[in-house]
Amino acid sequence: MSNSKCHTTEHTRLKTNVTTAYDPHFEQHLIDHDCTEPSEPKNLREIQQRLHAARPLLDSDMQYREFAKLNEEAGSQQLVSATIMPVLEGKWEDSFPTGGGQLFNNLAHLTDGTLVQAKPDLYHSACPSQLKHSIRKDLSNMLIPTRQTGRPIAPNLFVEAKGHDGSSAVLKRQACYDAALGARAMHALQQYEHERSSNKPNYYNNNVYTIAATFIHGLLGLYVTRPTRFTDNHNPDTNYVMTQIGQSALHGDPNTYQRGITAYRNAET
Numbered sequence: 001m002s003n004s005k006c007h008t009t010e011h012t013r014l015k016t017n018v019t020t021a022y023d024p025h026f027e028q029h030l031i032d033h034d035c036t037e038p039s040e041p042k043n044l045r046e047i048q049q050r051l052h053a054a055r056p057l058l059d060s061d062m063q064y065r066e067f068a069k070l071n072e073e074a075g076s077q078q079l080v081s082a083t084i085m086p087v088l089e090g091k092w093e094d095s096f097p098t099g100g101g102q103l104f105n106n107l108a109h110l111t112d113g114t115l116v117q118a119k120p121d122l123y124h125s126a127c128p129s130q131l132k133h134s135i136r137k138d139l140s141n142m143l144i145p146t147r148q149t150g151r152p153i154a155p156n157l158f159v160e161a162k163g164h165d166g167s168s169a170v171l172k173r174q175a176c177y178d179a180a181l182g183a184r185a186m187h188a189l190q191q192y193e194h195e196r197s198s199n200k201p202n203y204y205n206n207n208v209y210t211i212a213a214t215f216i217h218g219l220l221g222l223y224v225t226r227p228t229r230f231t232d233n234h235n236p237d238t239n240y241v242m243t244q245i246g247q248s249a250l251h252g253d254p255n256t257y258q259r260g261i262t263a264y265r266n267a268e269t
Contacts, residue, residue, distance in 0.1 A: 005239050021170050032216055051262075054262075061254050063087075064253070067251070075165070077166060081122075087199060088159075088264050096268060098125050100123055101119065102146045106140065106146055110177070113160075115177070124268060128150070131154070143189070148260040156180075157212070160214050161214070172221070176242045179210050180242070183210040183227050186209040202229070208224040211223065213264060221246070222264070223242050226243075228241055248260025
C-alpha cells in the first residue's frame with residue numbers, strides 16, 4: 001500500500017501558463033499545495049473487504065483469452081477506451097450514470113488556477129435529479145463537473161487509461177487529480193449537511209468515498225482519495241491524500257484476471 005499527496009492533473013506547461021499532467025512540475029505543484037502527512041483511511045479495511053467480496057465466477061479461461069488478445073491489440077488510448085473499458089465495466093442490471101471525455105469546466109480550481117481542467121476518460125456519478133435543486137445551486141462549482149446540461153453530477157469513481165506507449169507516471173497524476181476533485185465533491189456534500197444539522201463547520205471523518213482506477217497495458221491500479229486537514233489548526237485548508245489499495249495484472253493469467261475484474265466491479269457498486 002502506498003500513499004501520495006494529491007494535487008491536480010498532468011499536462012504540459014503551456015504558453016498560457018497552464019500546467020498539465022505531462023509536465024514534470026505538475027506533481028510538485030500539487031505537493032506544494034498539500035502538506036498533509038499521509039495516513040491510513042479509517043475505513044480502509046471495509047473498502048478492501050468490499051473489493052474482494054465474492055461475485056459470480058466468470059468463464060475465466062475464455063474471457064481471459066479474449067481479454068489478452070484485445071490487450072495486445074489495443075496499442076492506442078483510443079483503442080483501450082473502445083475495447084478494454086467495456087470489458088472492465090461488464091454488463092450490469094443497474095444503470096450507473098456515467099460520463100467521460102468532457103472537460104470539467106464548471107468546477108472551482110483545486111489549487112491556484114494554473115492547472116489544466118481535468119478530463120477523465122470515464123467517471124461514475126449521480127443523476128442531477130438525485131439532489132435537490134437548492135443543493136445543486138449552492139454547490140454547483142463543487143458538484144457539477146461540466147456546463148453541458150443534463151450531465152451526471154458528484155462523480156466519485158474515475159478511470160484513466162493509456163495505450164502501450166503511455167506514461168504510467170502521467171496516468172497516476174491524472175487519476176490523483178480526478179480523485180481529488182471527486183473527494184472534494186463528496187466532502188462538500190457532507191459539510192453542507194453537517195452544517196445544516198449541527199451549525200458546526202469542518203466535518204472530517206478520515207473515511208474515503210472516492211475511488212480512481214488506472215489501466216495501462218494490462219495493469220489495473222485501484223486508489224482511494226479522502227479529504228484531510230493540516231495538523232496546524234490555524235490553517236483552514238483541506239488537502240487530499242490518495243492511497244493505493246490494489247493492483248492486478250489482468251493479462252497475467254485467468255486467476256489474476258478474475259481477481260482484478262472482481263475488484264473493479266465491486267468498486268462500482
